[in-house]
Amino acid sequence: MVKVSGRTRDTAHLLAHLDYINRHGGLALEGRDGTLLDTRDSIRDVADDWGAMAMADSRRRATTPVSVSVVLSMPAGTSAFAVRDAARDFAASSYPQFDYVFALHTDAPHPHVHLAIRALGEHGERLNPKKADLAAWREAFAQALRDRGVEAEATPRRARGVLDRNESVSARRLRERHGKGQAAESSRRASDIEPGLETVVRPGATETLARQRLIRRGYLLLALQLSRSESPQDRGLGAELLDFVAQLPKPDWHVRSMGLGQSGRRALKRSERPPGRER
Structure with missing residues (x-):
């Protein structure tokens, strides 16, 4: 998995994030040149340097990030050393013009690396990843893992038949905060919903189903072509x-049925606002 986990907006925000990924001094951060940052002063110097460069940019707006946070993760059982080495290689090849620091976390079953990348490049370019960039990053990270003997593929979820997205952080927090918010999944069709049951139909369901049918059709056509081949292997x-x-x-x-109540519904609406709207 390669995921953009967030962005920092100022020096204080960046320093707090660096403190988090180095476990408040428990882990050393590794820089682009291999330097280990293992003291509070060295980490503060990085935050001050990145923040000063961001603020000095004449093109900067209030929402322009100082850094972009990326998480590289593999399933439980994967060698943590291989993940760290692959992350080091991946970062060097993917962000050659950007400064960055990273740390390996092994306090969860799945080893993962937190990358903090300065959003302003050496020549004034800005790091603003799009979907195509994330796909390329996943491919690069998977290749770096394969180079180290770890089986890894960067197939998209839709190609594996995964339709449901993971529960968002905001939805999970709402479910935990409100006693009645026990989100129950139901496979019933929208036309079978009981009258009066408060429900939220997953956004984009129609488009997702159409895309999944198209993918299945493509697989079946390819299987048909292979079955007509003269090669037994095909x-x-x-x-x-x-x-x-x-x-x-x-x-x-x-x-998804949401027994949230009025306060929960208001909180859900707030959580679904576009980023920056509350600001």
Whole structure:
């Protein structure tokens, strides 16, 4: 997994984030040139330097980030040393014109690396990742892992038949905060919803289902072509592809019932506002 986890807006915010990823002095941060930052003063110097450069940029706006935070993660059981080495190689090749620091976390079952990247590059360029950038980063990180003997692929969720997104942080916090907010998943179609039941139909469900059907159709066409090949290896691959399609989760409407109450509904609406709107 390669995910942009956030952005910092000023020096104090950046310093707080660096304190978090170095576990408040418990871990050393590694810089772009391999330097280890293992003291409070050295980490504060990085925050002050990045913050001063950001504030000196004449193009800066109030919402312009000082740094971009990226998380690189692999499943439990993956070698933590391989993840750290792959992250080091990935960062050097993906952000050659940006300064960065990173730290490996092993306090969770899945080893993961937190990267803090200065948003302003050496020549004035800005780091503003888009979806295409994230896809390229996933490919680069997966390749760095494979170079170290770790099996890793950067296939998108939709290609693996995964329809539901993970529960957002805001939704999880709402569910935990409100006693009645026990979000129950239901596979019933929207037309089968009981009258009076307060529900939230997942946004973009129609588009997701259409895309999933298109992906399945593509797999089936490819399996058909392979089955007509003169090569036994191709025909065997076609049979494996058919089995893969058969095991994919069935596309269906997914409706989430939210017993939140009035205060919970207001909080949910606030959490769904576009970033920066409250500011």
